[in-house]
Amino acid sequence: MDSGRLTLPIEEGMDSQLRELVQRLKPDAVRNSDGTALPAVAKELVDKVYATYFPSRGDHDWSRAHPDQRVHQYLMSRRHVGGGEPLHIDVMEGYFSQQFAPEMDCDKSKYWQVIDRTTNSEVPYGQWSVRQAPARAIDRAAEAANSGPQDPEAASAIVTIEDPEPFHEYTVNFLARQIWDSTQIYNYLTNDWAADPNRKKDKTYDPAYAQTWQFMQRALKEWLGEHPEVDVVRFTTFFYHFTLVFGEDAREKYVDWFGYSAAVSVPALEEFERVKGYALRPEDFVDAGYYNSPFRPPRKRFLDWIDFVSSQVADKAKVLVETTHEAGREAMMFLGDNWIGTEPYGKYFSQIGLDAVVGSVGNAATCRMISDIEGVRYTEGRFLPYFFPDVFNPEGDPVGEANESWLGARRAIIRNPLDRMGYGGYLSLAVAHPDFIERVEQIVAEFRSLHSVSDGQRPENSRIKVAIVNAWGSLRAWQTHMVAHALHYREAYSYVGVIEALAGLPFDVKFMSFADVQNGGLEGIDVVINAGSAGTAFSGGPVWEDPALVVAMREFVAGGGGFIGVGEPTGLTAKAAGTSGVTFALADVLGVDRERDWSLSTDKYPRRAREHFVTADLDSPFVPGEALAGVFTTTGTSLAHTEGGVSLAVNEYFGGRAVYATGMAYSVANARLLHRAIYWAAGAEGEWEQAGLCSNPALEVAHYPNGKILVANITGSDQSGIISGFSTEPVNVPSMQVKWVK
């Protein structure tokens, strides 16, 4: 049996168990976690010791001595309706008083803003004023139970609008000082850390302040000197946390894994103005309360902010990485927590000079998100479940979670392997579940075999090149429709299924922005996919009002390209639909359109096909995921429908083809359906029988350059099927296993 390629989380006080586990699982690296310390024995167990390092929240003395250099965030107050008298708004209403306090020490006329949401206009400073106020006392019981005693920095502020218009709604955009780190709040609430009187709250500090930045550089140098046992510095992460806001009931209130809101500060805003030549306003961050969610079609000002933050972060992270290298250690970045500004597909990422990236793997898409990263020497996936008490308890099912995560991720690992795998959390919790340890042993062995039997090569892909087209393009490869990392959202899963399926299918996949399309990006692409709800960054929103984009896509398809639309692809705004006469800008290409009750007067007579290449492997009705009603065929042919309308359709458009589906929730059946849809859209259905696939979609096949063929059972039951071009005898693969044949 192989060894290595595995990182185990360890902790103090379980040395003998550790030795036994190392014998058994043969890790070549160990690590600590947020909240655990490395035992002295670490160094003798394995080749490499990782240590978690928090550049922006590790030092309590510094953070407490410099409250003015904390990270900040723009928040929007609750909406308040004005009457005939002065309107007082307590800006912290609804927010967790332990997490934020209003930043009073700034120019309010510039860094705060009051907006009349009924007229969408700013109320001039002078017509409103701000005064400090004590922290709100709401739900202190709930807060205290989970988060310990009240922070003395907790405070609020009252904004008074002197003469509000009656029955207009007002909100305050205010700059807030963050007084407790977001991930640590989560850990407190999840792991009952408040019960431990020795813990001290982390207060994140911001290197946008020169003094803090000097401190950060110095602190890392000192830490490296003090920790010669550490081989790999696992930065968790650099500076700015993704947007994670808690409510006054100490529950999560807002979460955006891509949120750039917590990177804001007065010096950063000043520097932005210097670099970009214009000043951002609070509303550019608050965005009517949507806070530039990745589902919002991004505005130029927000894209500029992303660019600015990424550039600043890359510059500073590079310095810390260089310091790490100078000390003879490796620098690894955790893809999460304070990762804002280090998006690994962004244009500044490779300048940082990292050795490795490690990230949490929940399924195939999140695995490819890591394994496809370029510009680092190796990648590592931290597998689920995390060893936390929410799963590792007598009622939990850690084996079930491990299987689900592994079956999903393995599809992606086969296509583009992670170099390493690992786990995180408290090992002491995991060893209390021997069946879990046993399953990990099997998974690790299988992971190593994917590297060794394949001779480290990637399997062959189809010649068909696929592009996912949305507003984010390559910046967010494999990260479409994500809100909180890999969590399920009713509104998203029907679209996430597209990339989840693709992450394990034998296609080269490119993520492309609408701007890329207009800049000739479709050269060499065979099939374009546009998936998402109308008005979002993923389907596109207002971009489809640009005739040049519409024409570029039509030209691509007419010239022989394929177009796959999912949900409300190319969905127009109401205004544009009202003048163009269609709801989908590319209704002509798709052969379907969606009813907005404006064309109920038009009779619809769907053309239906009972059999089609695309649906040939479906043995039960197509299940798109979340229901989307009102889609009807125009020139297209329906392959599946419900009482609510068409759910799957195909169309021919000059020399090209289109496939439409209301959704593509991930399932074994839908992954195969997408596979076939891509072949059909590319006009390549004649090549299907030569693709070496299995007749049974539950068995995914990978053909390696060394002639080896891997057959992976991606389900929890035994499967068999015939592999085209290989043998007419069926191949049998037991539940969840893989089989190498040839």
Add this chain to the structure above:
Amino acid sequence: MDSGRLTLPIEEGMDSQLRELVQRLKPDAVRNSDGTALPAVAKELVDKVYATYFPSRGDHDWSRAHPDQRVHQYLMSRRHVGGGEPLHIDVMEGYFSQQFAPEMDCDKSKYWQVIDRTTNSEVPYGQWSVRQAPARAIDRAAEAANSGPQDPEAASAIVTIEDPEPFHEYTVNFLARQIWDSTQIYNYLTNDWAADPNRKKDKTYDPAYAQTWQFMQRALKEWLGEHPEVDVVRFTTFFYHFTLVFGEDAREKYVDWFGYSAAVSVPALEEFERVKGYALRPEDFVDAGYYNSPFRPPRKRFLDWIDFVSSQVADKAKVLVETTHEAGREAMMFLGDNWIGTEPYGKYFSQIGLDAVVGSVGNAATCRMISDIEGVRYTEGRFLPYFFPDVFNPEGDPVGEANESWLGARRAIIRNPLDRMGYGGYLSLAVAHPDFIERVEQIVAEFRSLHSVSDGQRPENSRIKVAIVNAWGSLRAWQTHMVAHALHYREAYSYVGVIEALAGLPFDVKFMSFADVQNGGLEGIDVVINAGSAGTAFSGGPVWEDPALVVAMREFVAGGGGFIGVGEPTGLTAKAAGTSGVTFALADVLGVDRERDWSLSTDKYPRRAREHFVTADLDSPFVPGEALAGVFTTTGTSLAHTEGGVSLAVNEYFGGRAVYATGMAYSVANARLLHRAIYWAAGAEGEWEQAGLCSNPALEVAHYPNGKILVANITGSDQSGIISGFSTEPVNVPSMQVKWVK
């Protein structure tokens, strides 16, 4: 037993059966139908003889002698994509060549239009040209089977765009001459009239042409002189048919019961320009292919056109009615077919001077639409089923249809009685179903008793005044969300349920436009209802971008009013939602909002109530109708929810209250729920026990000024329940029946 109040359709060749039926059913009037002639015996059977009169299509000689004076309609060609060469568009592609031919005899630069739908811009005349072409030969077999030999007037036209932009989509708006009457086409297709060689196609003529108008006046005078046996001239109707377009496969292609498209002509457009001071363009009618559907938020130009047509029609109809009166006859209008311009709630209707209106009754709402008409001496409902072979055949269920129609309509008749009832079609078909005749006998008796036992009084209504607010307001009282008359549409029934329930509930209901609201219309109103999908005329669409409207509604509710929102009430366009931060303009009033995937990052923690006054009579989960996902509570409290979100919620807003439901499909349970919701929204739940209602929602109670109480079983099974304030003993009412108590 009473007699009278009943109109029976009769026909030639069944005199002895007629005498027997008259004995039995005791009608006081008889009528012919479209396609039948009155027998000579008519006059001696009953008091009054109605005769159908078609002012604009009765004379074949006139219509054939004046092909240039036909009615016209604007049609949009199919959408065509341009390439690098001249683009030829056959404008009639997809249309029924027996119904329309392009109008070549007009100034194309003015009355035709070519639009680039990709840029939403007009292609200047000169860059395109038109040439006549023979009628398309597509589907002639299908056409001929149903519609007889090809009309020699059938023709098409080819529009050539010389230099189209590659991959832009083009459409032609063309003026078409109608060569066959729409209702007659329907009759041909439904009743196999093509098999009768004696029938001649009706070609509707247009009184906008002075010569035709002179003829129409003369023809009526002559007809009156030739038909002394006729007491009541049943105008069917006046001039312009609602929009009803057939496709090249001889199936219905487009239907809008409110459509003003077929009232267009060159003289009308010229007169419009003179009267209104500006000229309409073809696109004002074509409306990107939506043809100003009543679901479209109406634009001022279209409202001007409605006003213009209504004024013109009223002027001319008045002349015909006066002629009828001068001949000593009554003038009755059929509310349907060629009724455009005579909307009975329009401002010109009463000027026509009609004696009566008769209309088809499909349910409670369509019944109230007729019985609420003011300015006529009496109203008559034509009940379903129509005696046509589509129902009266061995497989049909005429009794079932009669019961359904009667149970629905009776709820409305109790609230505001029609003066008369009647049937239509071929009596010879109906008498072949003795069980149907028997059921009609019972229904007619019940109808008469509602008039006699009540002493002709209306029952008492609640003090609570309700207003339905939408773009159409009073013009379309009881006609919201209607596409084709009373037909079921998946997209509409969840909203139609609101007026269907109200049509039988004891409330004064006002239909009010958004403009009315801003002009103080809410004075005296207790509860406002806004129901519909976002972006439609019924929820409002762009009107909610007007702060004055938003403020007026907030002020109304804050001051103690009630607001009931159904579906996507006050739904904003994407642009407005993007800046205001809400999807429903009155999200603050409603306490709910709808997700458009922009606020997925915001955690939703619905507040739920298990019991509430509004749901107190529900004995199974709330069924709103069509599923509408993504609604969540903000400040409101959920009373019902599904996996897709909240489906019913309540909210308090200053001194007032709001109720929200995703839909309110008509059902016994939902009618009661709406009844309670109105009481609660009005803050009148304390009056509920004094309202004299039945504990069982299947028994509707009406209290008359003469002290009589009517208990109506609105279901098909026996029911019992206790009437509050009447007796603690339950009242039992057999299936479908009514009981008078006191």
